[in-house]
Amino acid sequence: MCCHILHVARDVLLSFVTCTAFIVCGMTASSAPPVTEGLRHEWDADSTGQSKAISQWISGSGRKIRAEQPNSDLQPKRVMIGDKSVLRFDGDNDVFRIVGLNETLKHATIFVVAAPHSNQGDFRGLVSANGKNQRDYESGWNIDLGPGPSNRVNFINIEGKGFGGAFNVLSFSGSQSGTEGPESLPLGELFAFRLTIDPQNKLVSTALNGVTKGTRPFTPSDLKMDELTLGARFYTNGPGEHQVRSPFHGDLACILIYDRVLSETETPQIDRYLAEKYLSLNPLLKSTLPKSINSSVPLVHVENPRPVQMLVPGFDVKEIPVTLTNVNNVKYRPDGKLVTLCYNGDIHILSDEDGDGLEDKAELFCHCATRLPQRSRSDRCFERKGVNDR
Numbered sequence: 369m370c371c372h373i374l375h376v377a378r379d380v381l382l383s384f385v386t387c388t389a390f391i392v393c394g395m396t397a398s399s400a401p402p403v404t405e406g407l408r409h410e411w412d413a414d415s416t417g418q419s420k421a422i423s424q425w426i427s428g429s430g431r432k433i434r435a436e437q438p439n440s441d442l443q444p445k446r447v448m449i450g451d452k453s454v455l456r457f458d459g460d461n462d463v464f465r466i467v468g469l470n471e472t473l474k475h476a477t478i479f480v481v482a483a484p485h486s487n488q489g490d491f492r493g494l495v496s497a498n499g500k501n502q503r504d505y506e507s508g509w510n511i512d513l514g515p516g517p518s519n520r521v522n523f524i525n526i527e528g529k530g531f532g533g534a535f536n537v538l539s540f541s542g543s544q545s546g547t548e549g550p551e552s553l554p555l556g557e558l559f560a561f562r563l564t565i566d567p568q569n570k571l572v573s574t575a576l577n578g579v580t581k582g583t584r585p586f587t588p589s590d591l592k593m594d595e596l597t598l599g600a601r602f603y604t605n606g607p608g609e610h611q612v613r614s615p616f617h618g619d620l621a622c623i624l625i626y627d628r629v630l631s632e633t634e635t636p637q638i639d640r641y642l643a644e645k646y647l648s649l650n651p652l653l654k655s656t657l658p659k660s661i662n663s664s665v666p667l668v669h670v671e672n673p674r675p676v677q678m679l680v681p682g683f684d685v686k687e688i689p690v691t692l693t694n695v696n697n698v699k700y701r702p703d704g705k706l707v708t709l710c711y712n713g714d715i716h717i718l719s720d721e722d723g724d725g726l727e728d729k730a731e732l733f734c735h736c737a738t739r740l741p742q743r744s745r746s747d748r749c750f751e752r753k754g755v756n757d758r
């Protein structure tokens with residue numbers, strides 16, 4: 369890669385560098401999912417009551433599992449949307465952990481209804497499962513917003529035992545996966561995401577709002593679900609204890625975990641159920657969102673940007689006809705010569721041959737990359753050549 373050296377004001381060194389807690393109970397019978405066979409977990413925020421911090425979340429499925437969050441600072445807030453509820457996670461530390469489940473999934477169909485409010489990157493987790501003292505992505509499974517920050521939902525990552533490695537189901541090739549429909553969604557809008565783990569077909573498949581998205585191969589495995597994390601991830605990449613990471617910023621409305629692959633007739637039933645119950649809330653949901661989400665204007669690229677824009681006033685930037693590789697530093701010597709230091713350690717002296725005040729010629733002063741040890745090559749060049757005003 370090359371970059372053009374720019375004329376800058378002298379004697380300036382520039383660097384170029386690339387409370388009260390309430391309980392949310394399960395749904396009433398009348399609003400239960402239309403398919404219940406194999407429904408292990410039914411985390412549903414829908415409930416009546418006031419908007420308060422939530423210390424417990426009880427699964428509406430048969431086992432009535434209770435998720436506890438005694439730390440008030442880590443409790444999400446319940447927000448009423450009409451006669452329905454969502455749980456609002458602050459993206460700082462709000463999370464629910466359920467430990468001691470000691471469950472294993474060989475096949476599964478998982479639904480998540482969520483509305484991210486922001487995505488600062490680093491795999492913001494909607495829900496994940498892990499074996500005790502193990503990483504979620506190696507022992508269980510996880511659904512998150514992927515590695516990079518974004519101002520739209522344009523990355524939904526699914527990983528797990530038997531389908532390892534970050535993978536964006538929204539960018540998968542349509543020709544192979546049947547992907548169609550929008551490739552991104554706005555923040556602050558509820559969507560229903562489906563993950564199907566199918567060992568018989570050795571495939572993991574997904575859908576967003578009922579529309580098929582990316583698929584990936586699956587090596588049939590026992591996916592541990594000793595512990596569940598709602599609204600975050602659970603792992604540590606390096607050494608050390610695994611822990612809650614990547615807290616989700618946004619609303620969680622519902623998480624359904626079936627321990628089987630739903631049939632082609634059952635899946636659309638759940639899609640419709642979630643759409644009618646939750647996606648229909650989107651017009652009302654907007655009024656409950658912070659202005660920063662509702663009225664923010666996304667940054668746009670500047671048309672025909674200059675190669676370098678000085679952000680400090682008082683400088684005039686002009687491109688000069690010299691091309692060098694990966695320049696990290698430039699500085700004028702007291703005698704007026706411009707010295708450049710490249711990333712590979714090479715040093716050039718620049719001169720103004722035609723006297724117009726702009727450097728137009730570069731002479732290699734020291735080719736350091738092949739002559740000097742990596743850590744001290746630039747220092748030695750300056751010493752040997754008498755350049756002492758770095």
Ligand SMILES: [Ca+2]
Binds near residue numbers: 458460
């Ligand atoms: Ca918090």
Ligand SMILES: [Ca+2]
Binds near residue numbers: 719721
């Ligand atoms: Ca010149």
